[in-house]
Amino acid sequence: MSDKELIDELFNNADGLTEKQKQIIQAAIESFAEKGYASTSTSEIAKKAGVAEGTIFRHYKTKKDLLLSIAAPAMAKLIAPFVIKDLDKVLNQDFERFEDFLQAMIENRMKFLNKNLTLFRILIQEIPFQPELKAQFKEHIASKVVERFLKVITHYQEKGQIIDLPPYTVIRLVASSIFGYLIGRNLLFPELDWDDQVEIEKTVNFIMHGIAPKK
Amino acid sequence: MSDKELIDELFNNADGLTEKQKQIIQAAIESFAEKGYASTSTSEIAKKAGVAEGTIFRHYKTKKDLLLSIAAPAMAKLIAPFVIKDLDKVLNQDFERFEDFLQAMIENRMKFLNKNLTLFRILIQEIPFQPELKAQFKEHIASKVVERFLKVITHYQEKGQIIDLPPYTVIRLVASSIFGYLIGRNLLFPELDWDDQVEIEKTVNFIMHGIAPKK
């Protein structure tokens, strides 16, 4: 159910995916996340998807094709909000304080990640091994996203809300805190009782104090 | 050379490893880190190690055995300093300020990680897929290490040097900042020019401000 929606959202039906294709993608996502790309066999995916082995290769020339057809759009969606052409303008006007920007951003992306945890998992697990993914990642994150954020950081630095450090360093520190929370919460210790509301607030506070300008 | 030292250090040759065994382990470490455990074939390891494929299986019953025989001690070494029985006592007395403790700890573990980057890589890549490793990780990190750190945090909280948050949250925030740096520096963007001295100092400052008690 929610699985279908996920796929529908990720691969905007525009692409015109068959019912079978969706089943295949769904099965692949589950298996890749659980056992890793290399340890998942196509026959396994076929079985879980309820299709014949050959059907997979009718839609995806190779197994790696299947992986890429999942990972690439996932990565795109993940960073989409940061790539919107005029993010900077919009944001700057919407959020007087960096703190509010931060809060909004975390909440937005966290919702997304919670919904797409498996995809996120696949990404961080496979990027190190798939040159194509690594390239995409570098191109998108390293250039596009970071580039936007640099502007955002500089903006708030100019407003005197952020300490006068190299923007790269600020980004690193902020990103570490956020991803640290996401990974701990969702991947390392998902079985613990997390009060998102509270933890996010504390994380934002931590960041804000950490990067507050010297008085 | 430095490879041999690494292995010697990790598998205290007390264990009495054959020359060939060392070659095998060395080759396995390299390949696992580079291509991942599942995508590394034993024939590849054998070739790189300059031994017959059968030799691998004489020393390690299965391929997974080989992985575990590398990962388990690596994990142990990685967290060793935090498990030293009286870490807390020692530390508390040695470091008047949490900041100094932090500084020392980061430098110590960073040196270790820089030397053993490949092993660290293997660990974070394979722990999600190897139940045995996951179990060890949980047992050691989650219980032993966290337990020690809880005491340390509480100690400095009582001294009024750390904000009065749940110690778990403090640990998370501190750990995120540190690992965020290590991963960014070593795994994500190793090709960039990092000034460790400076970055560490800034990270420590960030943390200290972030967890400073409210005045």
Place this chain on the structure above:
Amino acid sequence: MSDKELIDELFNNADGLTEKQKQIIQAAIESFAEKGYASTSTSEIAKKAGVAEGTIFRHYKTKKDLLLSIAAPAMAKLIAPFVIKDLDKVLNQDFERFEDFLQAMIENRMKFLNKNLTLFRILIQEIPFQPELKAQFKEHIASKVVERFLKVITHYQEKGQIIDLPPYTVIRLVASSIFGYLIGRNLLFPELDWDDQVEIEKTVNFIMHGIAPKK
């Protein structure tokens, strides 16, 4: 030719065996009988069957699976006539004299064995080593077949045609004589000139005198 018939008969093509599957089974039967299960390699079977080695494992998960898929139905067919629900009734009415029953039985099973000698060979060679087969053997022979025979023997004992010994003993003596002939004739000294007609008659005589009631 006669090979195909054999297989068709044994694995009533109801089972829907592929042409390749039949070839595999045929090749396996030949090789197992000739060299024994453990000494027959799957690559050998594949070559003899004219299929790729992978094809074997598409149909039979393991090599042992292949053995069992041959041996189990063979055993079933071998003892089928003795398990027909109302064997006893039928036989008792059809054969006034035990001698006639014996004669009929030997001829019937001997024809079958001559046709399926290789299968019989595999059975007696592998049953001692394959717990699954041993279990089936005990369950079918020891319980089902022996049970029927007990009734038959008792029946003819009551008619005064057989000496008043424990039926188990009678069965053992009769079975020894029959299998002794079959094994000597077919397995030990197949190169000799056997006059089945005569030998069977003599064997039946031997048995009949051996178990004749005391006058």
Place this chain on the structure above:
Amino acid sequence: MSDKELIDELFNNADGLTEKQKQIIQAAIESFAEKGYASTSTSEIAKKAGVAEGTIFRHYKTKKDLLLSIAAPAMAKLIAPFVIKDLDKVLNQDFERFEDFLQAMIENRMKFLNKNLTLFRILIQEIPFQPELKAQFKEHIASKVVERFLKVITHYQEKGQIIDLPPYTVIRLVASSIFGYLIGRNLLFPELDWDDQVEIEKTVNFIMHGIAPKK
């Protein structure tokens, strides 16, 4: 203990077997009987024998050598009593009646078999697959033993104690009854309660009636 005696008896110390050699042979006998020659690995034998793998090959050039060095003397011992040069003379004089001869023979060989059951097992399991063993078997049994027995049978036929059938046939019938008992008793259903005394007597009776001359 009794194992050592067995080996001592079988390989008359004359051969001068080392302690290690005995252990090897003992281990091999056990494993061959239990799992079959082909499915027993030399490393397994070495472990069970408590010696190094290399030690086996110091004493026996190949694995098959080891098998033959066990099987050949076992076969020899098994049929020894029937090959004693003047068996016929001796026997004829010792036993007025064929029945007594039979009784004595069964008892003698049965004791031996009970003591050497594992060896017997190995023989009947491996003879079909080992040309060398098959040759020895044919040579010894088919020629030597049968030859002797032919004379014995003929002798008692001339005395009018045995029906006037082809001696080969008589041998087959007698042998079937005896081996049928041994195999059923020791190999097929060793878990049942057998009263040897009684069963042997009945078997002898069965044979004697079966081959009694027509009145």
Place this chain on the structure above:
DNA sequence: TATGAATGAGATTTCATTCAT
């Protein structure tokens, strides 16, 4: 003599991919 590490040929098994139906 005994050892056991090392070998390499070969055994079993897996699996991505193709293709006839």
Place this chain on the structure above:
DNA sequence: GATGAATGAAATCTCATTCAT
């Protein structure tokens, strides 16, 4: 489009045998 039997290359693993110590 979908199927699933077939493939064959490669992966993991086994094992008899050798040889330096």
